[in-house]
Amino acid sequence: MDGQVKFFGGAAFPLEMHKVRIVQKLTLVSVEERVAAIREAGSNTFLLKNDKVFLDMLTDSGVNAMSDRQLAAMMTADDSYAGSMSFERLRTVTQDIFGKPFLLPVHQGRAAENILASALVGKGGVVPMNYHFTTTRAHIERNGGSVVELFLPEALNLDSTDPFKGNMDTAALDALLKREAGNVPFVRMEAGTNLIGGQPWSLENLERTSEICRRHGAPLVLDASLLADNLYFIKTREAAQRGATIREITRRIADLCDIVYFSARKLGCARGGAILTADRALFERMQPLIPLFEGFLTYGGMSVREIEAMAVGLEETMDFDMIRHGPEFISFMADELDARGVPVVKPAGGLGCHLNARAFLPHVPQNRYTAGALAAAVFIAGGVRGMERGTLSEERNEDGSERLADAELLRLALPRRVFTMSQVKYAVDRIHWLFENRNLVGGLEWTEEPKILRFFSGRLKAVGDWQDRLAAKFREDFGDSL
Structure with missing residues (x-):
């Protein structure tokens, strides 16, 4: 495994692969x-x-330590309202990592959820997912839709040692998409199910989920806010992926999904977010809402300094x-x-x-x-x-x-x-x-x-x-x- 460190004395604890150069004083009160x-x-x-x-x-969220390279990049930001080269640099990075040419910037993850729900969810729409998140469900219900959770029984067994409790119940998904044909605006997978302990899904499960979605014509949407942790677990827990690089696993995941969105306050250690897709029709449904809710299409409510930090942070996530x-x-x-x-x-x-x-x-x-x-x-x-x-x-x-x-x-x-x-x-x-x-x-x-x-x-x-x-x-x- 990549760089596994063992200690001669037999102790077992994680070794920090960074050094601290700036500190902030803490206070412990009585x-x-x-x-x-x-x-x-x-x-x-x-x-x-x-x-x-x-x-x-x-x-x-928004409190991960930033790297020296991120801080340096923030000093090179192009502070233009429109046509910022900082946005172009971010688009180059996201396309290289995720392989999706269309990028919509947003100020954070729940803003992406608002855009998705506003553009795609209508009254009576049903959104299946491996588990809900608080703000995700709120946006879907605000637009007249409902959430159906399709998790496996092990997901709620807090003592189970199952390595992938975040997996979608694919048999239940297949049945739901048949039953609700034409009434499912998208299927959502959350990387690292937040509300049940940050539990991951396997790449194998995502592959099955994607195949079912494409067979039924339902877009597969990935909440990639906690993708970094899920990548680690795929590489270390899924035998078939141990020889793959993080970049290779990431691209495979992105190729299986129609839309990838994330909070950069988690993924990328910056403060912002993004929606990515290769589907022009989906892009054109969401694009008009960015200037309405977020800001112009090349900053989306973010500081361009954060856009520069996000671009570097996403690259560092491949490490x-x-x-x-x-x-x-x-x-x-x-x-x-x-x-x-x-x-x-x-x-x-x-x-x-x-x-x-x-x-x-x-x-x-x-x-x-x-x-x-x-x-x-x-x-x-x-x-x-x-x-x-x-x-x-x-x-x-x-x-x-x-x-x-x-x-x-x-x-x-x-x-x-x-x-x-x-x-x-x-x-x-x-x-x-x-x-x-x-x-x-x-x-x-x-x-x-x-x-x-x-x-x-x-x-x-x-x-x-x-x-x-x-x-x-x-x-x-x-x-x-x-």
Whole structure:
């Protein structure tokens, strides 16, 4: 395997293939200040002020470390409103990597979802996918469509060691496309199913999915935001692809899809996004919406400096040493927690280490937001900010009842090349302590609940005084320590 490193002493941990040249100071506040901060934030980690956060594991979106080459490229940007050569350089890179000549720039991934849904989804349209993402479903439903998830049973078995839990159920897809002939605007595959632990699909599964889509005349759309992690897993877990380069696997994936879109805040370590296709008809349906929603066709709402950084970042994503960093750090963290009995999603996927909140807090029911309560508790325990991926991230049913999530996860994102090994070990230590004191943690209830994407800005409060009791136990066990 490419550059596998073994240690003479027998230890096993990932080796960083980069050096740190610019640093940013962090602050670790007291547990009492952490309790006050989480209360001020309405027990919603999205609303925490970052000066109270020690390790920000909320997301990898827009917070991956940029390379020296990306920063240098930003200084060469062509700041023209129209006809920018920065855009031309990005188009050259995307066509070389993905083989698709038509490029539509957007300011981030959910903007791409808006363009796709607005152009292609109509009332009653059905969009099959391997698993939904929050904003994707919201855009599809806003345009009158609905989402049908076609995942395999192993996808929701958080303890299963199946290497490709993100696979599409191709038999179910074939049946749906027959049943809904003419009513499916596109089929969506998400690289690294975000809401069930960043679990990948295999190239073999994508090949079967593509063949079925083409036989039924349904465009196959790839959300490639987490493609870097999926590429790593294809190369390391799929025997038939171990001899292929990352660039070769990427082109094969792109050739199987009619549209590829992504958030460059994840793929490429910049801040922007893009929609790519080789299909002129699909391109012409989407193109008029870019000036309407995003900006002119050669910047799409992005700074041209970010366009230059994206072009370099996409090229760097073809480097195995670059893409291995995230999954290997995540795997290390998950293995360390698992060794201490802490329930995690297995096997470790991409984007972050995922805690199984229902197994961590079996006494906290889903309608008290199990994963949200765990997110607040982890912050109190160590100043570590994670993201709830469970019922809190869902939206209510039309009758007002809760749409209980398939899984209650706390995602602890590990942005590429950001955290050190000692910081990961610190997070493991504080989560281990919390697990030993998990019976102190209670649930949450709403105080302010938005109707759409409530997890971003809604406010909750603890049911009872469990946050104070958890802080008191921390002080009892750690004394004056932070």
